[in-house]
Amino acid sequence: MRRTLIAGNWKMNGSRAALAELAGMAAAAAEHPGVDVVVCPPATLIAAARDARSDVIIGAQDCHAAAAGPYTGCLSAAMLIEAGATLSIVGHSERRTGQHETDAEVRAKAIAVMAAGMTAIVCVGETEAQRDAGDAMPVVAAQVAGSVPDDATADRLVVAYEPLWAIGTGRVPSIADVTEMHAMIRTRLSAKLGAETAAAVRILYGGSMNAGNAAALLAVADVDGGLVGGASLTADAFVPIIRAAAALG
Numbered sequence: 001m002r003r004t005l006i007a008g009n010w011k012m013n014g015s016r017a018a019l020a021e022l023a024g025m026a027a028a029a030a031e032h033p034g035v036d037v038v039v040c041p042p043a044t045l046i047a048a049a050r051d052a053r054s055d056v057i058i059g060a061q062d063c064h065a066a067a068a069g070p071y072t073g074c075l076s077a078a079m080l081i082e083a084g085a086t087l088s089i090v091g092h093s094e095r096r097t098g099q100h101e102t103d104a105e106v107r108a109k110a111i112a113v114m115a116a117g118m119t120a121i122v123c124v125g126e127t128e129a130q131r132d133a134g135d136a137m138p139v140v141a142a143q144v145a146g147s148v149p150d151d152a153t154a155d156r157l158v159v160a161y162e163p164l165w166a167i168g169t170g171r172v173p174s175i176a177d178v179t180e181m182h183a184m185i186r187t188r189l190s191a192k193l194g195a196e197t198a199a200a201v202r203i204l205y206g207g208s209m210n211a212g213n214a215a216a217l218l219a220v221a222d223v224d225g226g227l228v229g230g231a232s233l234t235a236d237a238f239v240p241i242i243r244a245a246a247a248l249g
C-alpha cells in the first residue's frame, strides 16, 4: 500500500559534473518501478538535474514558507517547482540546528510546500543527549505534533526519522529502537491526521543508511524508505540501497 521511497539528500555537495551519477540511479529506478527514487541536489543543480533525468524524482533541500518577499538567499515553493522540484525536505536537523529552525517554522514551510502542490519530507529526530536521557520518544513526538500540518494528506506528506547522532557517523540505532520509534510516529500521525491518512503516510529512516544496513532497516514494518546522505552521492553507493528496497517488495 505504501510505495517505498528512497531519497538521496546531497546536502552542500555536488556540481554539474556530479549529475553524471544520476544516470546509474535512473537506470536502477527504471529497473525497479516499485520504488520511488528521489535525489535532492543543491538548489543550484535542480534545473540541470531535472533536464538530465526524467526518471528520477528531483527534490529540494529546503523551502521558504513565504511566497515571495525580502528573504535574501531563500527560495519559495513556486521557484523550486519552476526549477523542476516536485518535493522538498523541510526541517532537516542540519537546518534546525544550524539555522535554528523551530517546529513552527518547519510546519509553515511544510504548509507552503504542500499548498504549492509539492510533497514535504518533514524531518524529525533526537540528539544523542536526548536519547541517553531517555527522552527520544517524547522529543520526536513533540516534533511530529509541532512540525506536521494538521491537514496534511498522505500524497503530500512524508516523515523522515533521523536521529542526529546517526547522521554521517556510521552509527545506526538498533532495529528494536527503529521499530519502536517508527511505530510511535505513526501512532502520533494517526492522532493528528486520522488513522486512514496515517496508515498511508510514508515514514523514512535516515542516518548512515548504506548498502550494508539498508535491507535490515527497510525490513522494519513502519520503515517505508530511507533518506540517505553520504551514500546518495554516487550511483555505486546509492543503487544498492534502491535494490535492497526493491528486493523487499
Ligand SMILES: O=C[C@H](O)COP(=O)(O)O
Binding pocket: 009, 092, 162, 166, 167, 168, 169, 206, 207, 208, 209, 227, 228, 229, 230, 231
Ligand atoms: O538527509 C540525510 C541524512 O541526514 C542522513 O545523512 P547520512 O546518510 O550521511 O548519515
